[in-house]
Amino acid sequence: SEHSRQVDRQLNSSDHATRVQTLFGDLAPCYDRFNRLFSLGLDVGWRKKLVGSLTLHSPKKILDLACGSGDVSLLLQKEFSSAEVTALDFCRPLLDQAKARGVKQTVEGDALNLPFPDQTMDAVTLAFGLRNFADRPKGLSEIHRVLQPGGVFALLEFSPPPFPWKLFWNFYLFYFMPWIAQLLSRQGDSFRYLARSISQFPAPSDLYHELHEAGLKLLFTRSMSLGLVRLTVTRKI
Template sequence: MQDAGFVRKAFAGIASRYVLANHVLSLGIDCLWRRTTANRIVQLKPKLVLDLATGSGDLAQAIQKACPEAKVLGADFSVPMMREAQARRFHQLIAADGMALPFKDDVFDVLTVAFGLRNMASWPAALQEMSRVLRPGGTLFVLDFSIPRIPGIRQLYLFYLKHVMTRIAGWITGQREAYVYLCGSIERFPSGKEMEALICANGFQSACAKQLTFGIASLYEAKKAS
């Protein structure tokens, strides 16, 4: 179980500097990861998309730009983070906890969650709730950090994660403690086959992973049974 109270407080504290910190810490590669996700969604031609844990709305905006005919809704339990999305001119927002979504069953064609599932109180329960609100045959996309498996790159990334990222993020946001927690959560979060199995055990089928930037991030795609 993740500490939902700490996560809520942490994101409230870093909201105003969150986007800047992301771009600096990833050298802007996070924008490419979101575009990769949006470009895959285009191929599905969805009518209704839910971007869960939308935060500052970066992925929701990328999807809306790529899919102008779709209705894209962003949901998050952090109101300060959604205010940042509004400041970035994304307004299709709803305050909602990923553990208890305020939507009927079988509503959305596509559901995305970028860098958010990792911080939810229960990964299985959150995935089951995502499955509930997706229509039969709908598609889930989970974008999140992972630990590279390539020797050398793995060790270098772990050093950066533990000793460099937290310090830089602390300087940018003034909230180093929040990033110590968030960076630590990356190591605890399942990836690869382990994540595919977790997704398939909680309402989905045929989950597959795509490694991004040597495995620093991964994009998981899965279908809800028809």
């Protein structure tokens, strides 16, 4: 359909970053509500698992990349109360929400050109943001650059589920979610883009290869919610 072609052009266009920035700016007023609604409330538990994966490492300086409205940053501040948590996003309306919700240190910046010196972070977290990077290898190389040697990168991302759940997932993602979003907020096209970005994300084995190429060694990975979401924890080598 013409809608699908438009969404494909958005996903693959040269001004990808600008389009993603605009999309999340448009979604900002209803961002948290949609997160809870479309994940059936499960996203809260997923994020807690992400933060919990860092507990053994006791990080003192943590960067929460693509922080959105601050869900993970707030959990990090609570779990690691003596740590310095920096929340970074390139979408100003979402950063403003994060601040208003109590995130102490926010930075407006680009994940592909991080405004931090080399080897300054003990841990980096990234929840549901890697698939929106215009240049994934560049983003992973920036994460590697700012991590201390032995520092930890914890990633939470959607993952294509196995058959037969894949049939239900595709229906939910490409038809149900955009339809509800259109009804509630006229944001159907935005959710079609998000569906495409999820479906085009690499399979776990390909992702592990990309991480390894960036100098990030797999520590462990865990599949959650029938394989819909995957937690991947790596260490800088």
